[in-house]
Amino acid sequence: MLEVENLTVRYGRITALAELDLAVPEGRIVTVLGANGAGKSSLLKALIGLTPIAGGAIRWKGEAIHRRPASERVKAGLALVPEGRRILVSMTVEDNLKVGAYHRDDPAQVAREIDAIYQRFPNLAERRFQKASCLSGGEQQMLAVGRALVSGSSLMMLDEPSLGLSPIIIARLFELLVELNKGGLALLLVEQNTNMALSVAHEGHVLKLGRKIAHGTPQQLLADARLQEAYLGG
Amino acid sequence: MSGYGEAILVMLAINIVVALAGYLPLAAGQLNLGIAGFMAVGGYTSAYLTSAYHLPMGVGMAAGAAAAGLLGLLVAVPVLRTSGIYLALATFALGQVIQAAFLNIEAVGAAAGYPVKPYAGFTVVLSVAFGVLVAVLLLSRTRFALLLTATKNDPLVTELFGVDVRAIRVAAFSLGALIAGIGGALYAHHYSYLEPQNFNIMLSVYIALYVLLGGTQTVAGPIVGAAFFTLLPELLRAGSHWRFVIFAVLIILVMAVRPEGLITGALARRLRFGKRREAAS
Amino acid sequence: MSGAVFAQQLVNGIMLGGIYMLIAVAFTLAIGVLNFLNFSIPGIFMVGAIATWRALENGWPWVGAIAAGLLAAGVASYLVERFTYRWMRGLDHEIPLVSSLGFLILFENLVLIGYGSDQQTFPALMPDFNIRVAGLVIGTGQLISLVLALVLVIAASGLLERTRIGRGIRAVAENADTATILGVEIHRVVPALFILIGLLSGVSGILFAMNYLQVSAFMGHEIGLKGIAAMVIGGMGNIWGAILGGLLIGLIEVLSIAFFGANRADICVYGALLLLLVVRPEGLLGGSAIVREKL
Ligand SMILES: Nc1ncnc2c1ncn2[C@@H]1O[C@H](COP(=O)(O)OP(=O)(O)O)[C@@H](O)[C@H]1O
Numbered sequence: 001m002l003e004v005e006n007l008t009v010r011y012g013r014i015t016a017l018a019e020l021d022l023a024v025p026e027g028r029i030v031t032v033l034g035a036n037g038a039g040k041s042s043l044l045k046a047l048i049g050l051t052p053i054a055g056g057a058i059r060w061k062g063e064a065i066h067r068r069p070a071s072e073r074v075k076a077g078l079a080l081v082p083e084g085r086r087i088l089v090s091m092t093v094e095d096n097l098k099v100g101a102y103h104r105d106d107p108a109q110v111a112r113e114i115d116a117i118y119q120r121f122p123n124l125a126e127r128r129f130q131k132a133s134c135l136s137g138g139e140q141q142m143l144a145v146g147r148a149l150v151s152g153s154s155l156m157m158l159d160e161p162s163l164g165l166s167p168i169i170i171a172r173l174f175e176l177l178v179e180l181n182k183g184g185l186a187l188l189l190v191e192q193n194t195n196m197a198l199s200v201a202h203e204g205h206v207l208k209l210g211r212k213i214a215h216g217t218p219q220q221l222l223a224d225a226r227l228q229e230a231y232l233g234g
Numbered sequence: 235m236s237g238y239g240e241a242i243l244v245m246l247a248i249n250i251v252v253a254l255a256g257y258l259p260l261a262a263g264q265l266n267l268g269i270a271g272f273m274a275v276g277g278y279t280s281a282y283l284t285s286a287y288h289l290p291m292g293v294g295m296a297a298g299a300a301a302a303g304l305l306g307l308l309v310a311v312p313v314l315r316t317s318g319i320y321l322a323l324a325t326f327a328l329g330q331v332i333q334a335a336f337l338n339i340e341a342v343g344a345a346a347g348y349p350v351k352p353y354a355g356f357t358v359v360l361s362v363a364f365g366v367l368v369a370v371l372l373l374s375r376t377r378f379a380l381l382l383t384a385t386k387n388d389p390l391v392t393e394l395f396g397v398d399v400r401a402i403r404v405a406a407f408s409l410g411a412l413i414a415g416i417g418g419a420l421y422a423h424h425y426s427y428l429e430p431q432n433f434n435i436m437l438s439v440y441i442a443l444y445v446l447l448g449g450t451q452t453v454a455g456p457i458v459g460a461a462f463f464t465l466l467p468e469l470l471r472a473g474s475h476w477r478f479v480i481f482a483v484l485i486i487l488v489m490a491v492r493p494e495g496l497i498t499g500a501l502a503r504r505l506r507f508g509k510r511r512e513a514a515s
Numbered sequence: 516m517s518g519a520v521f522a523q524q525l526v527n528g529i530m531l532g533g534i535y536m537l538i539a540v541a542f543t544l545a546i547g548v549l550n551f552l553n554f555s556i557p558g559i560f561m562v563g564a565i566a567t568w569r570a571l572e573n574g575w576p577w578v579g580a581i582a583a584g585l586l587a588a589g590v591a592s593y594l595v596e597r598f599t600y601r602w603m604r605g606l607d608h609e610i611p612l613v614s615s616l617g618f619l620i621l622f623e624n625l626v627l628i629g630y631g632s633d634q635q636t637f638p639a640l641m642p643d644f645n646i647r648v649a650g651l652v653i654g655t656g657q658l659i660s661l662v663l664a665l666v667l668v669i670a671a672s673g674l675l676e677r678t679r680i681g682r683g684i685r686a687v688a689e690n691a692d693t694a695t696i697l698g699v700e701i702h703r704v705v706p707a708l709f710i711l712i713g714l715l716s717g718v719s720g721i722l723f724a725m726n727y728l729q730v731s732a733f734m735g736h737e738i739g740l741k742g743i744a745a746m747v748i749g750g751m752g753n754i755w756g757a758i759l760g761g762l763l764i765g766l767i768e769v770l771s772i773a774f775f776g777a778n779r780a781d782i783c784v785y786g787a788l789l790l791l792l793v794v795r796p797e798g799l800l801g802g803s804a805i806v807r808e809k810l
Pocket residue numbers: 011014015016034035036037038039040041042043
């Protein structure tokens with residue numbers, strides 16, 4: 001469904017991502033692992049269209065999309081839950097969800113989906129007309145996921161969603177992700193929390209300083225010394 | 235030299251002085267939209283002291299500069315608590331208040347205007363302007379200039395290096411005000427008449443704009459900006475409004491494609507380097 | 516000053532504030548969403564009024580003339596977006612500010628070249644009679660302006676609160692990157708906002724011309740600059756603050772003229788602005804309703 005070929009991202013002279021190949025087949029969970037600065041966020045930002053690419057191609061359902069603006073990519077079915085969640089704290093919980101559905105022209109259906117999200121997350125429902133700044137970290141993460149859901153996406157990309165959450169909340173979050181995936185949603189999951197990510201993923205890629213150093217099933221990667229190396233910087 | 239040529243040069247000299255007044259705070263990252271107010275303080279102070287107390291013009295001008303600088307120092311402390319847009323707004327408000335204040339001071343003619351007696355001719359204006367220019371050039375070779383740039387580029391890091399960023403800002407702002415006072419005094423004594431309306435917000439705006447057009451990375455920037463602004467109508471020989479139209483279009487274009495202004499530090503270095511190479515060969 | 520005279524002055528101040536309100540809202544939208552102190556607004560105000568005046572001179576019916584004025588103001592504001600904000604997005608906030616000053620000079624001098632610097636007479640379009648309520652004299656023209664201004668501001672606020680484009684604008688206001696990844700088309704939302712800003716400025720210019728029956732190239736200066744003061748006093752980025760600030764500036768101006776004379780009014784108005792910037796830069800209504808911590 002998503003195919004990335006030879007993708008390169010640069011910031012001035014810094015090469016954040018070099019010639020990366022990666023694919024997310026329909027309905028799968030693919031994880032990208034790596035230490036800080038490995039280029040994981042750059043990958044997701046390039047995929048959604050926030051960061052321009054310096055080379056390579058991004059194909060979505062067979063079409064090259066790397067020259068399209070972010071708004072069209074979102075419309076085509078990509079969604080990003082960004083690092084640090086990026087909730088719009090000056091807006092209400094409800095408005096955050098509505099902005100998530102910004103490009104959609106079916107308000108009745110959107111309203112039903114928003115209701116479904118409230119049913120899933122009663123905490124959000126209670127605070128729907130309050131500023132999102134009053135939410136806890138866990139609730140904000142749920143809102144960020146909910147926001148990506150109402151965009152009607154078929155691939156949800158998550159940038160370190162477990163960051164800063166308590167173990168209980170992390171466990172709940174991953175349960176949710178698995179459940180969403182069972183419902184047919186493909187996931188591209190960027191994590192530093194290797195064990196959690198590999199416990200849910202179908203396959204994984206390991207990045208180090210912008211280059212892919214390993215690729216395989218969770219079992220293969222857990223047995224692979226290069227995974228440890230990616231984090232220990234060896 | 236012809237009277238016409240002299241008139242242009244005098245205008246250029248005064249414009250360069252006030253450009254330098256706008257340049258100093260801008261070099262530290264502060265957009266002062268109240269320069270005209272400080273010019274008014276310098277001009278009126280000098281005019282009053284020379285007319286009412288018959289002080290010599292030099293003393294009057296020095297007092298005008300001091301008054302403007304002192305006022306700058308006084309307001310710098312509260313005004314520089316703000317930064318960015320707030321600072322631009324605060325200086326704008328200050329300029330408006332000063333202009334409105336002179337509209338009410340009967341001792342200097344209030345709204346009717348104030349005739350200024352001692353006359354500063356061509357030589358005086360050009361000498362004083364030259365003096366100011368040399369002083370700013372000397373200043374630009376000291377550590378102070380580096381600190382200005384550092385303050386502008388990254389105040390936090392500069393602070394970490396143990397520099398009192400606040401003091402640098404206050405100094406740049408007050409020095410600018412002082413120079414604006416000199417510019418105002420030159421204006422007063424050359425044109426021999428002061429009216430509060432002369433020192434309106436648009437004057438401040440034009441000064442800020444031609445400094446930015448020239449560039450705030452080197453002293454050459456404001457000079458080029460002032461020269462450009464002064465000489466453009468003479469070069470064009472077009473109606474005076476067209477001059478502003480062209481100026482406005484240039485400002486918009488320069489800000490879009492080269493926001494550092496026409497003269498950048500790199501360009502100035504390259505020119506200087508080129509000259510040295512020529513001299514060597 | 517007797518109680519009745521004072522009450523009359525209060526009424527006059529509020530009426531004057533109605534004119535400042537619209538332009539303060541235009542400024543506050545630009546600051547609140549884009550962090551852009553848009554000095555071209557007084558120029559757009561003037562463009563709206565001048566275009567309406569020209570159309571009337573050419574014998575257009577007044578509905579058409581007003582439409583022409585609004586169109587001109589909208590186009591002018593769009594040009595400002597095209598050549599200031601769009602080129603410089605993400606750069607130093609001072610750069611668009613400087614370019615917007617460039618546009619102010621450009622608009623004014625083009626009008627000077629076209630129509631000279633004289634005040635031009637603007638034909639009377641509104642019924643010019645006074646209503647008396649409880650001994651107070653209220654000009655109908657001013658009253659209509661005040662009501663219209665309030666209606667427009669409330670409509671603009673509703674647009675921001677309840678519509679899709681309004682949510683997009685607020686999302687961009689808080690964080691342009693986040694808005695982008697959520698699929699908000701910044702390249703559509705921002706021009707739309709500029710056109711809204713242009714229309715509000717244009718309406719305000721046309722209302723001003725209708726009330727004072729004259730237009731000129733520099734008509735935007737005083738009003739525009741007081742609009743800035745109103746915006747700051749209310750709280751930058753806050754629409755309701757702009758309304759409050761507009762009314763306050765109107766009152767300060769009228770009352771200071773009454774108590775200290777016309778020449779002292781600017782000292783009071785801009786003195787209040789300066790004082791506020793120093794002691795409470797966030798304005799009376801605190802931070803911004805559009806954005807929390809933008810500046
Ligand atoms: N906006 C930016 N400008 C310059 N360099 C950046 C920028 N964003 C990231 N980088 C650099 O790119 C590299 C990869 O960063 P990033 O993609 O954020 O990695 P990760 O998400 O894996 O921690 C790092 O060296 C980082 O410093």
